[in-house]
Amino acid sequence: MKLSKFCVVLGLTLLATSVSAQSIRVFSGGQNQRPDLMRLMFNEFEKQNPGLKVEIEVGGATSELQRQYLSTVLNAKDSAIDIYMLDIVNPMQYARAGWLEPLDGYLGAEAATIMKTYLPAYGAANVVDGKIVALPAFADAQFVYYRKDLFEKYGVKEPKTWDEMASGMKKILDGEKNPNLAGVSTSGAAIEGAVCTFLVPYWSQGHEFTDASGKITLNKEAATRGMNMYLNLVDQGVMPKNVGEHKPADMNNLFKTGSLVAMVNWGFAWNLMQAADSPVRGKIGVMPVPAMAGGKSATCIGGWQWGVSAFSKNKASAARLIRFMSTQPVAKFLATEGSLLPIFAETYRDPDVLKKEPWYEFALPVVQSAKGRPLSANYGQVSDIVRTTANAILVRTAKPADGVAEIDAKLARATR
Amino acid sequence: MLSRITNPSEKTLAFFLLAPAFLLIGCIVVYPIGRLIFNSFHDIRLSGGTGVKFVGLENYLILIKDREFWNAAWNTLLITLITVPGGLLAGLGLAMLANLPFKRKWPVRLALLLPWALPLAFAGLIFAWFFHSEFGFVNDLWLRAGGAQREMWLSKPNTAFAAICFAIIWKSSSFVALILLAGLQMIPSSLYEAARVDGASRWQQFTKITLPLLVPSIVVAMIFRTITALQTFDIPYTMTKGGPGNATETLAMLIHKNTIDYLDVGYGSTLAMGMFGLSIILTYVYLRRMSAEDHVNE
Numbered sequence: 001m002k003l004s005k006f007c008v009v010l011g012l013t014l015l016a017t018s019v020s021a022q023s024i025r026v027f028s029g030g031q032n033q034r035p036d037l038m039r040l041m042f043n044e045f046e047k048q049n050p051g052l053k054v055e056i057e058v059g060g061a062t063s064e065l066q067r068q069y070l071s072t073v074l075n076a077k078d079s080a081i082d083i084y085m086l087d088i089v090n091p092m093q094y095a096r097a098g099w100l101e102p103l104d105g106y107l108g109a110e111a112a113t114i115m116k117t118y119l120p121a122y123g124a125a126n127v128v129d130g131k132i133v134a135l136p137a138f139a140d141a142q143f144v145y146y147r148k149d150l151f152e153k154y155g156v157k158e159p160k161t162w163d164e165m166a167s168g169m170k171k172i173l174d175g176e177k178n179p180n181l182a183g184v185s186t187s188g189a190a191i192e193g194a195v196c197t198f199l200v201p202y203w204s205q206g207h208e209f210t211d212a213s214g215k216i217t218l219n220k221e222a223a224t225r226g227m228n229m230y231l232n233l234v235d236q237g238v239m240p241k242n243v244g245e246h247k248p249a250d251m252n253n254l255f256k257t258g259s260l261v262a263m264v265n266w267g268f269a270w271n272l273m274q275a276a277d278s279p280v281r282g283k284i285g286v287m288p289v290p291a292m293a294g295g296k297s298a299t300c301i302g303g304w305q306w307g308v309s310a311f312s313k314n315k316a317s318a319a320r321l322i323r324f325m326s327t328q329p330v331a332k333f334l335a336t337e338g339s340l341l342p343i344f345a346e347t348y349r350d351p352d353v354l355k356k357e358p359w360y361e362f363a364l365p366v367v368q369s370a371k372g373r374p375l376s377a378n379y380g381q382v383s384d385i386v387r388t389t390a391n392a393i394l395v396r397t398a399k400p401a402d403g404v405a406e407i408d409a410k411l412a413r414a415t416r
Numbered sequence: 417m418l419s420r421i422t423n424p425s426e427k428t429l430a431f432f433l434l435a436p437a438f439l440l441i442g443c444i445v446v447y448p449i450g451r452l453i454f455n456s457f458h459d460i461r462l463s464g465g466t467g468v469k470f471v472g473l474e475n476y477l478i479l480i481k482d483r484e485f486w487n488a489a490w491n492t493l494l495i496t497l498i499t500v501p502g503g504l505l506a507g508l509g510l511a512m513l514a515n516l517p518f519k520r521k522w523p524v525r526l527a528l529l530l531p532w533a534l535p536l537a538f539a540g541l542i543f544a545w546f547f548h549s550e551f552g553f554v555n556d557l558w559l560r561a562g563g564a565q566r567e568m569w570l571s572k573p574n575t576a577f578a579a580i581c582f583a584i585i586w587k588s589s590s591f592v593a594l595i596l597l598a599g600l601q602m603i604p605s606s607l608y609e610a611a612r613v614d615g616a617s618r619w620q621q622f623t624k625i626t627l628p629l630l631v632p633s634i635v636v637a638m639i640f641r642t643i644t645a646l647q648t649f650d651i652p653y654t655m656t657k658g659g660p661g662n663a664t665e666t667l668a669m670l671i672h673k674n675t676i677d678y679l680d681v682g683y684g685s686t687l688a689m690g691m692f693g694l695s696i697i698l699t700y701v702y703l704r705r706m707s708a709e710d711h712v713n714e
Binding site for chain 2: 064067068071072075093096097190241242244245250377378380381384388389391392395397398413414
């Protein structure tokens with residue numbers, strides 16, 4: 001009796017392990033990375049590869065929460081997850097830590113050709129120390145979303161600089177006289193996006209954050225001017241006082257309910273604003289982020305990658321899946337269904353895509369010229385220093401010049 | 417040999433019986449602390465294959481000059497100094513209230529237990545919503561009471577700190593109240609009857625009977641609360657994440673940030689040693705005060 005029970009348990013266990021051996025577990029980011037759409041593509045892959053099952057795991061709403069979670073899992077050398085979705089700032093850190101399986105062997109002779117098909121920034125971000133460590137999933141960049149109807153009503157033209165933005169916003173806010181309507185907002189909360197909030201006006205003045213070797217080259221005067229620009233907008237009443245609390249999701253909610261005239265946000269916002277239940281549907285425009293006076297428009301590059309875990313037990317199947325997920329048909333699907341920006345230049349010009357996302361026409365040059373955040377094996381620390389201090393400046397607990405000096409000093413230690 | 421096992425002497429028997437306990441303590445107390453001390457003298461960064469490098473006192477020298485460490489230590493101390501007495505006062509009030517001769521005791525007891533049973537992170541999130549500048553109910557009250565505009569409670573260092581202390585006091589007062597309630601119920605009612613016969617006022621009864629007899633419970637509650645206050649993590653983490661800037665960052669949060677977020681295990685361990693040192697100093701002061709008071713009582 002006892003022996004037979006044991007045999008049954010043993011049999012079931014073996015069965016369970018043999019089933020899980022054919023399944024691939026994917027960490028598919030948070031809601032902003034649209035796991036719902038990824039699931040549909042995984043279903044497609046399952047159809048083409050009978051015997052393989054794809055399980056999905058969703059985590060952390062923001063990039064830094066995901067990084068926290070994944071650092072714990074990967075430090076433990078956990079083999080449970082085979083594929084990770086990574087923010088564009090992470091492949092270098094993960095590759096240097098030995099957490100990503102190099103893909104050159106799995107891609108075969110075509111490896112170099114495949115990488116050339118992507119937008120150059122995504123080809124470059126996924127090659128670390130000469131090895132392909134991840135493949136791009138979708139692109140992203142920051143744009144300004146604005147209420148086209150209000151701009152037209154008051155004859156405000158798309159602003160090219162932040163000064164023009166301020167005067168345009170004033171005109172609209174003065175005319176609307178709505179106490180619940182605020183001007184323009186950006187990611188000011190101490191999240192990953194605040195790194196971009198700090199860098200965008202800095203880059204716009206023609207300065208670089210790091211040199212070619214990765215050494216920090218912060219021009220403190222320019223960085224201070226950039227942060228002062230935001231505080232001026234707040235003082236003029238055209239940026240909400242609580243910008244230091246805003247995350248992309250907060251801005252989406254405010255914009256969608258008509259409480260915000262404009263916002264600096266990522267590509268996925270378009271799709272949410274155009275949803276059937278959106279009160280601002282059909283009333284929005286998209287434009288590049290304004291420049292500092294006398295400078296050039298600059299924006300942060302974003303985007304997400306697929307990497308195979310170095311601890312996975314199904315590396316070959318996992319590599320096959322991410323190769324499938326980084327092809328043109330998938331990019332087209334993600335663009336039309338979720339307004340997730342494509343990683344191929346051709347997809348931006350695809351008539352089917354343009355019909356649904358007319359703003360892609362000018363999105364391509366923006367993505368192509370968008371700049372990358374500093375890549376570092378200690379990116380988590382670099383990002384934390386920049387975003388908490390940028391946030392402190394925006395909520396006025398630190399003076400811009402002092403905050404920038406603090407960033408400079410702390411970065412020196414982080415990159416020791 | 418076999419006979420020693422089947423028929424052991426008293427000494428051997430004691431060894432075998434105690435061994436499991438020592439093994440357990442070794443695994444869960446001695447090893448982690450030893451490992452912590454070891455780590456604190458090494459450069460261990462899991463972010464890039466630098467391996468484990470002995471660096472002597474380097475981490476400690478960084479720590480002494482680290483403004484973030486002293487800032488977090490000060491915040492932790494301030495939270496302890498505010499929330500331990502604050503929680504004690506609120507808890508005493510709640511305990512006195514619960515000790516009143518209600519007809520139905522269970523709704524009162526339940527109300528006392530609920531905040532205590534709530535996970536800390538939940539409490540933090542709930543209070544974060546209360547103080548939210550756009551959707552929070554504190555701002556709603558504020559505007560109704562004549563406030564000029566919505567305040568950003570959690571984005572200003574002082575109000576954020578006050579909000580966190582408020583949440584911690586709310587959360588911890590029920591725990592204190594439970595301990596004090598047990599103490600209150602140990603006080604025989606005959607003492608109060610005698611006091612009433614002698615014409616003592618309510619206040620006199622409270623200061624001459626209730627408080628002195630409650631001292632042992634108060635001491636227990638204070639020790640428990642001080643230990644947990646020094647380890648404060650969940651409520652500030654969920655309410656402000658240490659912000660604005662580092663204005664509400666506690667030591668436990670700084671250690672977490674360095675070890676888990678930055679993967680700098682070496683320096684994180686040094687920070688933990690720093691926290692350990694501060695706790696020892698505080699415990700010493702505490703014990704000295706208490707033994708001094710014991711002498712006075714004798």
